[in-house]
Amino acid sequence: MTLSRALIVTRRELRDQLRDWRIIFPVVVLTLFFPLLMNFTADRMLDFMAQHGANILGERLVPFLLMVVGFFPISVSLVIALESFVGEKERHSLEPLLASPLTDTELYVGKILASTLPPLLSSYLGIFVYLVGLALTVGWFAEPVLLIQILALTTVQGLVMVAGAVVVSSQATSVRAANLLASFIIIPFALLIQGESVIMLWGRYEALWWILLALLLILFILLRMGVQLFNREELLGRDLDELNLKAAWRTFAQGFVGAGQRAGLAGWYRKEVFPTVARLRAPIAVLGLALFGAVLLGYSQASQYPNLFVAGNFRLLEDTAEHFAQFGFFSPTGASWVFLINLRALGFASLLGIFSWGVLAIVLLMVPLALTGFFAGQLALAGVSPLSFFAAFILPHGVAEIPAALLAGGAILRLGASVIAPPPGKTLSEGWLLALADWAKILLGLVIPLLAMAALLEAFLTPRVVLMVFGN
Amino acid sequence: MVEAHELVKQFDDFIAVRGLSLHVQPGEVLALLGPNGAGKTTTVRMLHAILKPTSGWARVAGYDVVRQAEAVRRSVGVLTEHHGLYFRMQAEEYLSFFGELYGLSPAVCRKRATYWLERFGMSEAVSKRLGEYSKGMRQKLALIRALLHDPPVLLLDEPTSAMDPESARLVRDAISQLRSANRAIILCTHNLTEAEQLADQIAIIRRGTIVARGSPEQLKRDLLGPALLELRTAAPLNGVAHSLSDLVEIVEAGDNWLRYRTPDPATYNPLILQRLTERRVPVITLAEVPRSLEDVYLQVIAHQ
Structure with a gap:
């Protein structure tokens, strides 16, 4: 130049x-x-x-x-x-x-x-x-x-x-x-x-x-x-602004089914879903760092605000278990509710990610992590181990929910960023449709099953662990 | 000078060019003919390195159109399908802009611009804004733009469209002169008479593939069959025609005329004349029935 x-x-x-x-x-x-x-x-x-x-x-x-x-x-x-x-x-x-x-x-x-x-x-x-x-x-x-x-x-x-x-x-x-x-x-x-x-x-x-x-x-x-x-x-290469839905669908379908065609569900996972996860390593790593940063940010801000907990005396009320039940915990309805809330959040993050090159999706996913870090920080100031807070409140369902958020967030980030630099030899729309296919593969193949599992754990296991650790 | 092998260009699910190969030597004109949407413009765009082939390769002036795209564009003069002039500019200003883009010194650019403007009879219009030019003048100026950097390869899309007969003649003469000056020229045109006059080779494209190729004479021979000859006599033939069928294929016959085909006119025409002389039938004329490139083209397209 x-x-x-x-x-x-x-x-x-x-x-x-x-x-x-x-x-x-x-x-x-x-x-x-x-x-x-x-x-x-x-x-x-x-x-x-x-x-x-x-x-x-x-x-x-x-x-x-x-x-x-x-x-x-x-x-x-x-x-x-x-x-x-x-x-x-x-x-x-x-x-x-x-x-x-x-x-x-x-x-x-x-x-x-x-x-x-x-x-x-x-x-x-x-x-x-x-x-x-x-x-x-x-x-x-x-x-x-x-x-x-x-x-x-x-x-x-x-x-x-x-x-x-x-x-x-x-x-x-x-x-x-x-x-x-x-x-x-x-x-x-x-x-x-x-x-x-x-x-x-x-x-x-x-x-x-x-x-x-x-x-x-x-x-x-x-x-x-x-x-x-x-x-x-x-x-x-573009003479008309015509919307070619047929060609768009074909590109998406090729990206979604890809090498897993006629290989059955196991083959689709082996040839398409897992290689896609491997391709998403970089965005997942970026998102992981951002989420970790959000926890630290929330934790560091805990001392800036009045403490919500009484120092040295963090115990749940005796009727907490009944309150949990009233909110739908310990029931399939509660699990469905948790599942839908999480799915809606990821859908909203995807939408925001599309219009912001993925940036707002990261920000949205950072918010709950920052709040978690904030509560952990306030509990730490009240003399409660933040590790036991994480172990009780987050870890039981987080084993499924955090990987789901990382996978979905990585795919959203890639989808948003795909318009910045389409893959070599691909047009902007082709690059975006292939990223959308990757997002759909990750969502259907991994995120939704993981979210379902996380919802069941959050509804049935997490409250029990919380009661066990922090109950009277 | 221009060599393409199995070029393919696909846009989404549409294949514009499929497996096209061609070869044009310096001093040769290849005319690309074909209906609208046949893939001529896409082929030309690949040959001057503004579209990348989906597969296949092409070398222009010794440079690869993908790996050495800039060198290709520097070596090619392109007359695009649309003239694409800037209407608020004047001719010299416009040419000097393109001369600068091609790295010409102002003096060389001015000299060449003056030469071509005079050659195409446009010297008096240089002070006008290009928006005031007629269609033919715009076309001529676009052609000058393509010739300005004296490229070894020319890709000309409809060079004489919208021109009056006099201007078209000037342009055709210039193309002939450039061919003599060893330029390799590819001409996309719907003007079959022009193609016949200028081209050494014709390639007919349909749906992205070359469906017929050769010199105009070769195409006529291959596609329309052996030459058709017409013989006119001063006296009635009275059954003589029938007696000639052992020499040539009689196509039609009248009282004092007949048409026949022969794959070898040099051998059989003297024999026919000899036989008619022996029968005392005076011959007025013996001539080949003209067959145009249009006949070839229509036959190919109809066949496809």
Whole structure:
């Protein structure tokens, strides 16, 4: 990859954009007139708030408007990127470029720069105009740290939008389809801006660093996806947006049954399920570390909150066994209830994982482990051995439930991450369908039986062990 | 120069190209013919390394299309199915952009651009935006883009479509000249007359497979049978035709004309003329009945 060749593409696109009044007009308005309007708004609002003794609101509003002034011009980058990537595909001007000696990465970088630079420069200029205006009208000067935060957020947000637009574009063959798919970018950004607004009006500016960090992570993932997806094969191998359910089903079925076809249930386990578990070693290890980290985090937080247990005297009440029975323990109904709750949690984690590259699935699975660690920590502070807590409350059914969670979580993580980097020689959809087949194999072949076993243990064995260890 | 062996390209459950092999030498033009969706464009895309074959291999200008894709693209000039111009640019600006992508110096690029623009009669249109060009002019400019880096291999998809007869003639002459300059050329076209005029080899593709291949003459001979000859006489034949059936296969006959086939006209035509002279039947004309590539094509497609 040479930057000089990427810049050939960037220069051409920039020249083209500068000839398009549909791009120039909003950029000029958002760069020059909008900041001045925001100056006026800030001036009036400060006066108004001061009249009603709500100075703090006025003071918080001025930095908030700084963020808005920075954000509006970069929103144009999404339109430019969609136009640049899918527009070229639709007008068939992409193929001559693909036929040239440019590498996929050079073309990708060239177009990313062309889509990002004008809106970003416009955004910086808008911020400058706003700041100069404020300095002249109300004598307000931005804190250097706040300015750095806003500039960094603006830059990363612009890059995330463009990188997201490339991913969307690679899956669309028309600007219309890309615009529809772009709601996957616009809606999260609308929510993000609302969240940032709350943070800024609340005055918790340090939280902006965390948002920046999260955006950088998302940017990294989107750029990785973009480099993987922006290739000649993916761009030209797809002429229609038609949903081919038959082909999708065939790919899924091949991945699900695979080498285990006609080998019976035992053969399916031997040839498909167990090799899939072996393939999931890395995501399972990552998840295992995350869950262990959650236990430690919960344990470490125990001392930060009032202790729920009386020191040195943790004994269950005499009628605990009856309470257990009232909650459905010691009965098949209770076991079914536990099973369904766990299954629902994994289903929800799978759904979250699909839309978050697996990240939110991990977070969801970490929550109960963090709570377990927290209770163990509080019991330890109350003088009860955390090991006996784990041995009584967790271990009896955990022998089945924890492996089930690890297996399911590993498959969900792989499913979510499959869109970041499809396997070599596979398209994005093929890679995702094969990961879905792996997830289904693991779920049906191992997780559901393990969860059923864990539910029976949790309903019948765990309460007995708890009563035995902690009962009066 | 272009060599492909058992190329296969599959998209999901659709096989666009199945087991296609071809060979084009420098100084040779291969015309790929076939109905829409036959696999011509996919084949060309594999040959200039923008699609990877599912199986099989191809070498273009000595480079492997999978392992040395960038070198392949540098050695190939491609006229794509759609011209794909940037309408807000001007011709020189457009060509200079592609020249830069192919690593040409500005001076060389300008010189070549000027040469081809003049050659195709477009010098006066250089200051216009490409959006103002006619379809034919756009096509010519796209062709210049393909020729600009002087590649040893040319893949031309419908090079004269949308052109007026004069422009089409200019382009055909340029292709002939490039063939003489030892370029290996693959031409995808629906214009069978053009293919017949330009191609040394014809390959007819149907459903991703080459179903007929050879020189235009060879294809006619193989698919339409031996040459059909027509003889016209100044006097009625009066049963003479019947007496010639021991020499050639009489296809049709009238009062003073007959049509016959012979696999060896050089041997049998003089014998026939001799026999007619002996019978005092004066011959006005003896000529081969023209058979077009269209006949060959339609026969192949109908047969398939």
